[in-house]
Amino acid sequence: MTTAADPPHAAPTATSGTPDVAAAVSAARSVQPAWDALGFAGRRKALQGWCALILRRSDELVDLIRAETGKTADDARLEVILAAHHLRWTAAHAARVLGPRRVSAGLLMFHHAVTVAHRPLGVVGVIGPWNYPAFIPVGPVSAALAGGNTVVLKPSELTPRTGEWLAATLAEVTGGIRVLHVVTGDGTAGEALCRAAVDKISFTGSSATARRVMAACADRLTPVVIEGGGKDAMIVAADADLDAAADAAVWAAMTNAGQTCVGLERVYAVDTVADRFLDLVTERAAALRVGDGPDADLGRIVLPRQLDVIAAQVRDALSRGARAVLGGPQSITPPYVAPIVLADVPEDAAAVTEETFGPVLVVNRVTSVAEAVERANASDYGLGASVFTRDRGSGRGVAARLRAGMVSVNAVIAFAGMPAVPFGGVGDSGFGRVHGPDGLREFTRTQAITSQRFRPPVQPTSFRRRPGTMPTLVRLVRTLYGR
Ligand code: NDP
Numbered sequence: 001m002t003t004a005a006d007p008p009h010a011a012p013t014a015t016s017g018t019p020d021v022a023a024a025v026s027a028a029r030s031v032q033p034a035w036d037a038l039g040f041a042g043r044r045k046a047l048q049g050w051c052a053l054i055l056r057r058s059d060e061l062v063d064l065i066r067a068e069t070g071k072t073a074d075d076a077r078l079e080v081i082l083a084a085h086h087l088r089w090t091a092a093h094a095a096r097v098l099g100p101r102r103v104s105a106g107l108l109m110f111h112h113a114v115t116v117a118h119r120p121l122g123v124v125g126v127i128g129p130w131n132y133p134a135f136i137p138v139g140p141v142s143a144a145l146a147g148g149n150t151v152v153l154k155p156s157e158l159t160p161r162t163g164e165w166l167a168a169t170l171a172e173v174t175g176g177i178r179v180l181h182v183v184t185g186d187g188t189a190g191e192a193l194c195r196a197a198v199d200k201i202s203f204t205g206s207s208a209t210a211r212r213v214m215a216a217c218a219d220r221l222t223p224v225v226i227e228g229g230g231k232d233a234m235i236v237a238a239d240a241d242l243d244a245a246a247d248a249a250v251w252a253a254m255t256n257a258g259q260t261c262v263g264l265e266r267v268y269a270v271d272t273v274a275d276r277f278l279d280l281v282t283e284r285a286a287a288l289r290v291g292d293g294p295d296a297d298l299g300r301i302v303l304p305r306q307l308d309v310i311a312a313q314v315r316d317a318l319s320r321g322a323r324a325v326l327g328g329p330q331s332i333t334p335p336y337v338a339p340i341v342l343a344d345v346p347e348d349a350a351a352v353t354e355e356t357f358g359p360v361l362v363v364n365r366v367t368s369v370a371e372a373v374e375r376a377n378a379s380d381y382g383l384g385a386s387v388f389t390r391d392r393g394s395g396r397g398v399a400a401r402l403r404a405g406m407v408s409v410n411a412v413i414a415f416a417g418m419p420a421v422p423f424g425g426v427g428d429s430g431f432g433r434v435h436g437p438d439g440l441r442e443f444t445r446t447q448a449i450t451s452q453r454f455r456p457p458v459q460p461t462s463f464r465r466r467p468g469t470m471p472t473l474v475r476l477v478r479t480l481y482g483r
Pocket of ligand 1: 191205206226260261425
């Protein structure tokens with residue numbers, strides 16, 4: 001176990017066992033009351049200071065992310081910008097979203113004053129993935145902290161130093177109060193955190209691991225937020241700006257070498273424009289550079305076993321009649337994968353139904369937008385989606401019919417850059433939300449306090465009520481609501 005006191009570039013520590021996780025949770029719990037006592041204003045100051053420090057030392061963080069994930073400099077820079085953007089919003093808006101607010105007591109209870117407030121849960125465990133090792137954890141970590149909780153973060157075993165850097169920089173601005181602790185190690189450390197005495201787990205990772213997380217949390221009835229995988233679809237309508245749609249599709253499918261939970265993996269293009277759209281996508285994707293050089297657009301595939309998944313899906317699709325419009329199995333040269341565009345892939349092929357997590361884009365043609373919606377929704381996942389049409393009104397109508405947590409019209413992944421927008425999915429993509437007001441409330445318990453202002457003339461909730469009280473009440477309710 002390492003804590004926020006360790007130097008930013010400490011080497012990854014050995015696998016944490018349960019005792020270390022328990023020690024981290026207990027250390028986090030011991031400082032939680034002091035952190036809560038700072039109030040919204042004090043925590044806002046600390047979190048804004050953290051944001052400023054991250055930005056001042058962003059080159060350091062970019063280098064660290066690149067060293068651990070192999071992503072391109074621009075992908076790492078974008079990640080840091082997004083992390084800071086969300087952190088700043090969370091710090092600034094926690095008091096408004098979580099602070100006490102007056103609520104109407106309603107006609108029958110008009111003699112009460114009511115306030116509803118959001119109290120911290122205590123210690124929140126955050127389990128993060130490797131693909132965005134700064135941006136992803138900063139969402140739940142900052143929301144939990146802003147609400148008055150302290151946090152134990154378990155980063156992916158592939159990106160422990162990024163997690164440690166975040167904790168170390170936060171400790172610099174909290175005057176020695178260590179509100180973010182880090183436990184490093186593999187899945188066993190994650191499981192130990194789920195079984196530890198934490199008050200909530202925020203998990204981001206694959207849907208398969210999410211099931212294990214929930215099972216481990218069940219023992220203590222620890223609540224969970226699950227941000228799982230995705231198989232995001234784009235719908236291209238007949239009237240779409242094809243140039244814009246193709247540009248967006250290539251970026252969303254290939255950024256971070258396709259290793260993005262809300263990355264684009266499927267396109268449903270209406271027949272009349274499908275060929276032109278495919279031409280534009282192919283032209284743009286073919287121009288992308290792969291490697292670790294300064295000009296590279298796509299870095300490496302981080303998990304070696306993912307290369308096998310990508311290869312198997314591509315081969316399976318081709319053997320079942322799909323067309324390789326760009327690249328193919330030969331595009332896979334470990335640890336890199338050059339962009340692959342497949343067309344006319346059978347809807348039950350793994351390349352359509354399972355998360356690929358690589359720079360592979362499936363483009364299938366449909367007869368209508370209605371068919372596109374049906375196919376997009378025929379997935380166990382439901383994370384993000386996008387719609388391209390010149391008719392923005394109809395685009396919003398299509399978006400509303402999509403079974404996805406977030407939908408962008410005439411853009412892709414736009415929601416991820418909007419800190420006030422809740423982020424999360426449905427089905428195998430998980431439940432609960434990070435980011436925005438919903439993400440802030442996620443790490444709190446709602447508390448209502450009612451306080452009687454005066455004794456009412458009619459008192460139904462007493463054994464000493466008068467004989468006429470209940471008939472009067474019944475008449476009143478019938479008059480008010482009985483029509
Ligand atoms: P994994 O599910 O493999 O791992 C996620 C985290 O869980 C890691 O820290 C991992 O540790 C840990 N872990 C592994 N086993 C257990 C366990 N039994 N109990 C508790 N924790 C455990 O996901 P990846 O890191 O490979 O990330 C990629 C996946 O994450 C993709 O499916 C992607 O779609 C999804 N994702 C979802 C996002 C969303 O917001 N919905 C955002 C980003 C990614 P270790 O790595 O050390 O094994």
